[in-house]
Amino acid sequence: MEDQWLKSLITKTPQEGFELAITLSRKGVRYTQPDPEVLKKLRPEYANDPEKLTAASHVIAVNFQTIAAANNYWK
Amino acid sequence: MEDQWLKSLITKTPQEGFELAITLSRKGVRYTQPDPEVLKKLRPEYANDPEKLTAASHVIAVNFQTIAAANNYWK
């Protein structure tokens, strides 16, 4: 269904790891709602509601836990 | 009650692991609401609401933690 988009959890820096966590979080949404037009339409509702923004940050935090562990915390 | 659908948490690639996380997340719903007709009817309500899409992505993130650990982060 999907092209290859996730080859590895390893990143060079913690910041790239955080950005990969954002990608995973968005992919979790896109697998459920694959239509880019719908997603674009939902965006303003989404990006202007503090509750939804916090919820987005929460999902990123969970994915960042996974990626940080995969990278042995870049130590 | 259910056929065998989960034989292993091991996947060849991180992306297949992510897709297995999606399967687990959906199975968690289906064990609670097994009627496919009901699930189909609920889908539009679900896939057009940013809050619910983020919640779905959150569950996937939790299941992906489990699968990534099982695969030793594909290292």
Place this chain on the structure above:
Amino acid sequence: MEDQWLKSLITKTPQEGFELAITLSRKGVRYTQPDPEVLKKLRPEYANDPEKLTAASHVIAVNFQTIAAANNYWK
């Protein structure tokens, strides 16, 4: 208060582990609302609401993390 219902976290297969995660999630509800009549009455409201179904799947995912770790991911 309760009979013995949880003897071990060890299961033969990942799928049985997932089903045990469902049991734990339901038990968490039943310890708070032990009346089976009330629970039966709440069920339709519960099983037809995408938000509540996702929340149920989330709790299962958290319990599955515990059970998967207990079983060393069935490796």
Place this chain on the structure above:
Amino acid sequence: MEDQWLKSLITKTPQEGFELAITLSRKGVRYTQPDPEVLKKLRPEYANDPEKLTAASHVIAVNFQTIAAANNYWK
């Protein structure tokens, strides 16, 4: 402020561990609302709402992760 109520995370069985997770979850509430009269009054509202029951089960699941790890999963 509080008497000693938590001496150890170690339990004899997984089920006692699950019941300790329930105790921790309730204590988390009681530290925020210590008045038993208020808590009793809130209980019916709480125990008859599927969303709140699932949220309670979620907190129990998180505390059970901690207790299960403390007990090395009773292996």
Place this chain on the structure above:
Amino acid sequence: MEDQWLKSLITKTPQEGFELAITLSRKGVRYTQPDPEVLKKLRPEYANDPEKLTAASHVIAVNFQTIAAANNYWK
């Protein structure tokens, strides 16, 4: 911005660890809303709503996971 309030995650007992988890949870709120007058005004709304009390207990549970791991579960 803040005085030193967190010197160590190590506590003598699990109960002190749980109480430190409560402190961390409250600090997470105070960094976002530092005005004590506002916080005092919000308290009644907060402490009389079962949903919000469960949410508070959830945050405590997450912080307690961290502290329990830091203390090697007081074993």
Place this chain on the structure above:
Amino acid sequence: MEDQWLKSLITKTPQEGFELAITLSRKGVRYTQPDPEVLKKLRPEYANDPEKLTAASHVIAVNFQTIAAANNYWK
């Protein structure tokens, strides 16, 4: 898209680790809503709602888990 803002998860003290967890939580919001004017406008709504404050504290707690593990709990 973003300047370098996250060089390391290592901090000198637990408190600096907690403050880094706050930074990560806010960055998770800012990647979704990068417009500082919008964020400023949303702030009062955010900082005066107990539910949203608890949700913010929850995200901080998840990020603090990651940072505390990265620092081996400052032991």
